[in-house]
Amino acid sequence: MATDLQEHAKELVRRTGDRVTPSRVQTLSVLLAEQRAVTHHEIEARLQGNLQLDRVTLYRVLEWLSEKGLVHKIASDDRVWRFRANVEAHTHQHAHFKCTRCTKVTCLDGIDTAHHWPLPAGYHFQGAELTVKGLCAECA
Amino acid sequence: MATDLQEHAKELVRRTGDRVTPSRVQTLSVLLAEQRAVTHHEIEARLQGNLQLDRVTLYRVLEWLSEKGLVHKIASDDRVWRFRANVEAHTHQHAHFKCTRCTKVTCLDGIDTAHHWPLPAGYHFQGAELTVKGLCAECA
DNA sequence: CACTAAACGCAACTTTGTTGCAATAAGATG
DNA sequence: CATCTTATTGCAACAAAGTTGCGTTTAGTG
Numbered sequence: 642m643a644t645d646l647q648e649h650a651k652e653l654v655r656r657t658g659d660r661v662t663p664s665r666v667q668t669l670s671v672l673l674a675e676q677r678a679v680t681h682h683e684i685e686a687r688l689q690g691n692l693q694l695d696r697v698t699l700y701r702v703l704e705w706l707s708e709k710g711l712v713h714k715i716a717s718d719d720r721v722w723r724f725r726a727n728v729e730a731h732t733h734q735h736a737h738f739k740c741t742r743c744t745k746v747t748c749l750d751g752i753d754t755a756h757h758w759p760l761p762a763g764y765h766f767q768g769a770e771l772t773v774k775g776l777c778a779e780c781a
Numbered sequence: 782m783a784t785d786l787q788e789h790a791k792e793l794v795r796r797t798g799d800r801v802t803p804s805r806v807q808t809l810s811v812l813l814a815e816q817r818a819v820t821h822h823e824i825e826a827r828l829q830g831n832l833q834l835d836r837v838t839l840y841r842v843l844e845w846l847s848e849k850g851l852v853h854k855i856a857s858d859d860r861v862w863r864f865r866a867n868v869e870a871h872t873h874q875h876a877h878f879k880c881t882r883c884t885k886v887t888c889l890d891g892i893d894t895a896h897h898w899p900l901p902a903g904y905h906f907q908g909a910e911l912t913v914k915g916l917c918a919e920c921a
Numbered sequence: 922c923a924c925t926a927a928a929c930g931c932a933a934c935t936t937t938g939t940t941g942c943a944a945t946a947a948g949a950t951g
Numbered sequence: 952c953a954t955c956t957t958a959t960t961g962c963a964a965c966a967a968a969g970t971t972g973c974g975t976t977t978a979g980t981g
Binding site: 659660662664665694695696697698701702705720 | 958959960961962968969
């Protein structure tokens with residue numbers, strides 16, 4: 642139920658100790674409802690009707706959600722940030738799949754990017770961004 | 782010698798069958814001289830003195846070099862494209878390392894991204910972009 | 922040397938995201 | 952529940968990266 646998600650989102654926002662605002666709750670709610678990484682635009686579209694919030698506010702809310710660890714910010718090759726709600730036991734250390742036809746981004750939980758890649762001597766590992774590209778099941 | 786590089790660049794451009802213009806030769810020349818992936822701005826800076834070319838032209842030249850396979854276009858998390866000359870036996874199928882301090886990007890030839898990652902059923906692999914992040918030898 | 926299509930340069934535009942600041946409202950306090 | 956404080960929001964303006972349209976220049980051909 643949509644109400645369930647909103648309650649869940651509200652609770653998560655409350656736990657941060659910061660203010661519980663409609664923008665934050667609704668945005669997180671939208672992200673929790675998705676099973677994939679969505680763009681700023683997609684989020685905006687899904688918010689229509691629930692509440693009208695400024696472009697800038699959405700950017701700031703997403704930044705805040707990211708800082709608080711409630712959401713995961715993903716870089717892509719089209720210069721567009723994508724966001725995904727951090728479901729429990731779903732850390733940053735995983736790869737993503739981007740369909741070259743429908744451009745949808747999903748998580749590849751089977752691949753662990755925390756694995757220590759072979760680096761040249763003297764290099765220090767911090768993390769990795771892996772995006773596998775191809776066609777998803779619907780577009781193949 | 783710089784002249785050697787320019788001759789090499791000229792030859793590579795000629796082989797494509799398209800026009801051999803100063804913009805193309807000089808730009809490729811700059812990229813051949815680098816051992817790493819450089820941004821549009823870095824290329825512009827290195828061209829100063831040799832020839833003054835328009836921002837747009839540089840974008841178009843880079844796009845062309847990329848189409849012709851002479852150069853490799855790399856996405857990063859700062860929404861800036863980076864380019865690297867395709868040295869022989871240096872295919873697209875490898876990973877990159879980005880230093881989180883000096884932001885320089887180098888190639889990790891030890892990692893082969895052509896490897897077929899475990900994808901969900903029905904998914905079709907086309908390629909992968911892997912960027913490992915951390916500190917390089919100089920910054921560590 | 923003349924010709925023609927491919928490249929180029931300029932100006933204007935688009936997309937994605939950021940900054941400054943005044944107005945608003947969440948939540949604490951009395 | 953009225954008031955107060957300050958975090959959050961909305962608006963406007965800005966910034967960086969990249970693209971598009973179009974008239975001008977030039978590489979390569981005859």
